[in-house]
Amino acid sequence: DTSPGNLPAIKGVVPLESSEEPMDESRDEMNPQYQGLTGLRNLGNTCYMNAVMQCLCSVSPLVEYFLSGKYTLLGFLMKTNCSFAYLMNDMWLGDFDCVSPEVFRLVFGERYPAFIKKTQQDAQEFLIYVLNELHEALKKVSVACSLWVKSLTQGCTGESSIITRLLEGHLSYDIVCLECQTTTYKNEIFTVLSLPIPYETECSLEECLECFFQQDMLTWNNQINCSYCGTKTDAAVKASIAKAPKTIIFHLKRFDCQGSYKKKLKTDIYYPLNNLDLSPYIYPLFRKNPKYNLFAVVNHFGDLDGGHYTAVCKHTLTQSWYNFDDAQITEIPDSSVQTSAAYLLFYSSQTFSAPVKNQSAQETPRNIK
Numbered sequence: 001d002t003s004p005g006n007l008p009a010i011k012g013v014v015p016l017e018s019s020e021e022p023m024d025e026s027r028d029e030m031n032p033q034y035q036g037l038t039g040l041r042n043l044g045n046t047c048y049m050n051a052v053m054q055c056l057c058s059v060s061p062l063v064e065y066f067l068s069g070k071y072t073l074l075g076f077l078m079k080t081n082c083s084f085a086y087l088m089n090d091m092w093l094g095d096f097d098c099v100s101p102e103v104f105r106l107v108f109g110e111r112y113p114a115f116i117k118k119t120q121q122d123a124q125e126f127l128i129y130v131l132n133e134l135h136e137a138l139k140k141v142s143v144a145c146s147l148w149v150k151s152l153t154q155g156c157t158g159e160s161s162i163i164t165r166l167l168e169g170h171l172s173y174d175i176v177c178l179e180c181q182t183t184t185y186k187n188e189i190f191t192v193l194s195l196p197i198p199y200e201t202e203c204s205l206e207e208c209l210e211c212f213f214q215q216d217m218l219t220w221n222n223q224i225n226c227s228y229c230g231t232k233t234d235a236a237v238k239a240s241i242a243k244a245p246k247t248i249i250f251h252l253k254r255f256d257c258q259g260s261y262k263k264k265l266k267t268d269i270y271y272p273l274n275n276l277d278l279s280p281y282i283y284p285l286f287r288k289n290p291k292y293n294l295f296a297v298v299n300h301f302g303d304l305d306g307g308h309y310t311a312v313c314k315h316t317l318t319q320s321w322y323n324f325d326d327a328q329i330t331e332i333p334d335s336s337v338q339t340s341a342a343y344l345l346f347y348s349s350q351t352f353s354a355p356v357k358n359q360s361a362q363e364t365p366r367n368i369k
Contacts, residue, residue: 035354036315038091039098039327043105044118047309047326052127053101054311054324055296055346057091059247064355065162067092071138078137083107084130092355098327108133123298123309124192124251124344131191135163167191170243172283175218176236180229187242192344194251197267205271205345208252213239213281241282248278248292250345255304262304268340276347292347299341312337316352 036057040050057063065071066085071078083104090099109116112129138161173186195208215238218224224235256263271294279290297312311324312332321337323330 035317036092037322037329038094038096039324039329040091041098041100041102042326043100043102045120046101046105046118048121048123048126049101049105049115050326051298051309051311051324052123052130052344053087053091053104054313055298055344056130057088058296058313058316058346058352059166059348060316060352060355061166061246061350062162063088063092064357067355067357069358070162078140079107080111080133080137084134089357093357097329120307122255123300124194127249127344128192131163131167135161138162163191166247167245167249168243169193169241169245169248171239172242174238174240175224177224177226177229177233178235179226179231179233182226182228184227191245192249192251194253196253197265197269200265200267202268202270205250205269205276208250208269209278209281241278242286244278244282244286244288244290244349246350247346247348250347252343252345254300254343257304264304266340269342270338271342271345273334273337290349292349293351294337294345294347295352296346297337297339297342298344299339300343301341309343312339316354 040053042050066081066088069085071081071085083106087099087101087104090096105115108130111133115121115126115129139159169190171188171190173188175184175186176182177184193212195205196211197203198207198211215236218235218237223232225232226235252269254265254267256265273294276292276294277290278292279287282290295314299310299312301308301310310326312321313324314321321332321334323332323336
């Protein structure tokens with residue numbers, strides 16, 4: 001029986017009690033201000049993972065989706081989805097000051113062994129792998145659902161998933177052949193937009209965006225083979241956002257690695273907390289939600305070969321900012337959100353409300369089989 005109430009045990013998922021630390025006596029589980037304020041234990045150079053997971057836990061629609069149980073539609077399970085859902089549940093609704101991400105790390109590490117090693121990893125790379133893995137796992141659930149139902153329902157939409165609906169954006173490249181002046185178009189999907197840093201001392205996020213979206217030339221080894229004039233020639237290319245996601249993540253390219261040459265750009269980048277206007281970079285036809293507000297930041301302190309990641313997130317209930325440093329959580333003023341260590345910036349065009357767990361959703365078992 002694969003009904004939600006009779007789901008099979010998930011191999012590699014340990015009981016909740018084995019991964020939690022006792023709750024501080026001052027913490028009142030009936031006080032909603034403590035929801036979503038849960039630290040994550042460092043398992044040995046896993047600060048990159050902890051920082052990213054805190055930011056994802058701040059994407060309220062994403063958390064609510066996994067709290068609702070939709071990821072197990074019709075009882076079909078994927079270990080990645082389940083382990084992520086359990087962690088989001090423990091971080092948002094749990095009664096503990098600190099929990100361990102060990103289960104998610106083990107499940108995720110089965111697919112990507114590099115993240116099992118107790119060595120420092122890149123937070124941006126980890127984030128992309130997590131989003132891709134969740135999307136692919138949810139797609140497999142959708143395929144399984146389609147075998148059971150004739151018409152797809154919400155949460156079971158083929159190539160779509162909660163990841164694509166919230167975080168997927170589309171870039172459009174206008175490529176002009178400089179020989180015959182013909183324009184061709186190329187589309188690209190993104191979940192994280194990597195931005196160059198144009199200056200070494202200081203700049204703004206808008207200047208990083210302008211640098212990314214400015215017209216560029218394709219010459220030498222980057223020349224195009226024009227299908228219209230039949231020549232290999234130089235071209236001018238310019239990118240625009242054809243579809244702006246509801247939640248957009250910017251990766252500031254601080255790490256410059258060329259062969260044996262390694263360098264971290266410690267540029268002080270100013271990024272607005274509110275009303276980031278993306279309309280100059282979006283096709284006019286698609287400018288529906290051009291204003292974005294910051295709600296989470298991943299910071300990287302130190303150098304390339306050694307450093308430490310933390311997260312700064314805005315709480316949906318208190319509307320206050322908190323610094324998440326592994327197990328330690330500290331409330332900070334708005335003025336402390338801006339730092340020269342910013343590495344990943346999370347913006348949303350939506351106003352988040354606190355995620356709510358569907359009381360009718362039945363939780364899948366956590367014991368190892």
